[in-house]
Amino acid sequence: MTKYDVVVVGAGIIGIAVCDELAKRGFKVVVVEKNPKIAEETTEGNSGIIHGGFDPTPGKLNAKLNLVGRKLYEEKWFKELDFPWQKVDSLVIALSEKEKEAVEKLYYRGIENGLQPSELKILTQKEVRNLEPNINPIVDSALLCTSSYIVDPVLLTYALWNRAKANKAELFLNHQVTKIKESKTDFLVTCKNLDQEVTFTCKKVINAAGHYADEIAKMIKAQDFNLIRRRGQYCILEKTEAQTLKNHVIFLVPTIYGKGVIVAPMPDGHILVGPTAEENIAKADTRLVDFKHLKIIQKLGKKIIPSLNVERISKLTSGSRPICQETDDFVIRYAKHNQNFINIAGIKSPGLTAAPAIALQVADMIDRTRKGEK
Ligand SMILES: Cc1cc2nc3c(=O)[nH]c(=O)nc-3n(C[C@H](O)[C@H](O)[C@H](O)COP(=O)(O)OP(=O)(O)OC[C@H]3O[C@@H](n4cnc5c(N)ncnc54)[C@H](O)[C@@H]3O)c2cc1C
Numbered sequence: 001m002t003k004y005d006v007v008v009v010g011a012g013i014i015g016i017a018v019c020d021e022l023a024k025r026g027f028k029v030v031v032v033e034k035n036p037k038i039a040e041e042t043t044e045g046n047s048g049i050i051h052g053g054f055d056p057t058p059g060k061l062n063a064k065l066n067l068v069g070r071k072l073y074e075e076k077w078f079k080e081l082d083f084p085w086q087k088v089d090s091l092v093i094a095l096s097e098k099e100k101e102a103v104e105k106l107y108y109r110g111i112e113n114g115l116q117p118s119e120l121k122i123l124t125q126k127e128v129r130n131l132e133p134n135i136n137p138i139v140d141s142a143l144l145c146t147s148s149y150i151v152d153p154v155l156l157t158y159a160l161w162n163r164a165k166a167n168k169a170e171l172f173l174n175h176q177v178t179k180i181k182e183s184k185t186d187f188l189v190t191c192k193n194l195d196q197e198v199t200f201t202c203k204k205v206i207n208a209a210g211h212y213a214d215e216i217a218k219m220i221k222a223q224d225f226n227l228i229r230r231r232g233q234y235c236i237l238e239k240t241e242a243q244t245l246k247n248h249v250i251f252l253v254p255t256i257y258g259k260g261v262i263v264a265p266m267p268d269g270h271i272l273v274g275p276t277a278e279e280n281i282a283k284a285d286t287r288l289v290d291f292k293h294l295k296i297i298q299k300l301g302k303k304i305i306p307s308l309n310v311e312r313i314s315k316l317t318s319g320s321r322p323i324c325q326e327t328d329d330f331v332i333r334y335a336k337h338n339q340n341f342i343n344i345a346g347i348k349s350p351g352l353t354a355a356p357a358i359a360l361q362v363a364d365m366i367d368r369t370r371k372g373e374k
Pocket of ligand 1: 015178
C-alpha cells in the first residue's frame with residue numbers, strides 16, 4: 001500500500017490549491033474526491049469574482065485572506081497559470097440617498113481592510129452613467145473598486161491541478177471518504193469507490209470537503225464548528241446581452257439577498273445575474289435551482305440594467321455558501337487533539353479570492369509540524 005505524506009479530502013478550489021502548494025514543496029500528496037470530476041460543487045456555483053476586499057467585516061480572517069489572496073492572484077496565479085481571467089472593475093450602485101450611506105460605509109470599510117485610497121472612489125451619478133450608460137437612470141452614486149477581476153473558477157481549478165500533477169500529486173475521483181482512523185503516527189483514510197473500499201495511509205490529513213467538512217472532522221472527533229448553508233441561484237444570460245454592459249461587475253448594495261446581487265460579465269462572454277441568498281438549505285439541495293427564484297433574479301437584474309433582456313436565458317445554476325455558525329468566518333485550524341489533521345471549513349465568499357492565501361497558510365501549518373517531527 002502506498003504511503004502518502006498528506007491526504008487532501010475534496011477537490012474544490014481549496015483542496016486543489018492546497019495540494020498544488022504542498023506538491024510544489026515536495027510533499028507526496030493525494031487528493032480524494034467523491035465526484036467523478038473536480039470542482040463540481042461550490043467551486044462551480046459562484047460569481048467568479050476576485051474581490052478587491054472592501055466588503056468583508058474588518059478584523060475577520062476572511063477579510064485578511066481576501067486581500068492577501070487577491071494580491072497573490074495579481075503577483076502569481078495570473079502570471080503562472082493558464083486559465084481565463086479578466087481585469088474588470090466593480091461598481092456598487094446606490095439607487096437612493098439612503099443607499100448612498102451604505103456605499104460610503106463600504107468605502108471606509110475597504111480602507112480599514114487595507115485597500116489603498118487609489119483603489120476606491122465614490123462616483124457621482126454622472127460619472128456612473130458615463131462608465132455604464134445602460135445602468136438604471138435613478139442611480140444616485142456608486143463605489144468604484146479598481147482592483148477586482150473575473151475568472152473561470154472551474155478552469156482555474158484544472159490549471160492548478162495540472163501544475164500539481166506535474167509536481168507528482170495524485171488524484172482519485174469517485175472516492176468518497178467514509179472513515180478515518182488515527183494511530184500514533186498515521187491515519188488510515190478509507191474511501192468508497194463504486195462497490196469497493198480503498199484505504200490510504202498518510203501522516204497528515206487536510207479536510208477541504210466543503211459542505212461535508214463537518215462530517216469529515218467528526219470522523220476523528222475533531223468537529224469543533226457547525227456548518228449551515230446559504231444557497232445562491234443564478235441566471236446566466238446569452239452572450240447577446242453583453243452589449244448592455246461596458247465592462248464592470250455591478251452590485252446592488254448588500255440587502256437580504258446577501259453581499260450583493262450582481263450583473264456581471266463572465267470570461268466566456270455570457271452575462272451572470274444573481275445570486276439569491278436562501279437560508280437553511282439541506283446538503284442535498286446545495287446546487288438546486290427552482291423557477292420561483294428565477295423571477296426574483298430577473299427582477300433584480302432589471303433593477304440594475306432596465307434594458308437587460310432577462311428572458312434570454314442560457315443556463316440556470318446555483319451554489320451554496322458553507323457558513324460557520326459560531327463565527328461566520330473561515331475555519332482554518334489544527335484538530336485540537338492532533339496537529340496532523342487540519343480543518344478548512346466555512347469557506348464562504350470570498351473563498352475563491354482567498355484560495356491562494358489559504359493554500360499558503362495551510363502549507364505553512366503542515367511545514368511547521370513536519371519541522372517539529374525532525
Ligand atoms: C453563491 C455564491 C457566490 C460566491 N461568489 C464568490 C465570488 O465571487 N468570489 C469569491 O471569492 N468567492 C465566492 N464564493 C465562495 C466560493 O465559491 C467558495 O469559497 C469556494 O468555492 C469554496 O471551495 P471549496 O473547495 O472549499 O468547496 P467545494 O467546491 O464545495 O469543494 C469541496 C469538495 O469536497 C468534496 N467532498 C465532500 N465530501 C467528500 C467526501 N466525503 N469524500 C471526498 N470528497 C468529498 C466535494 O465533492 C467537493 O468537490 C461564492 C459562493 C457562493 C455559494
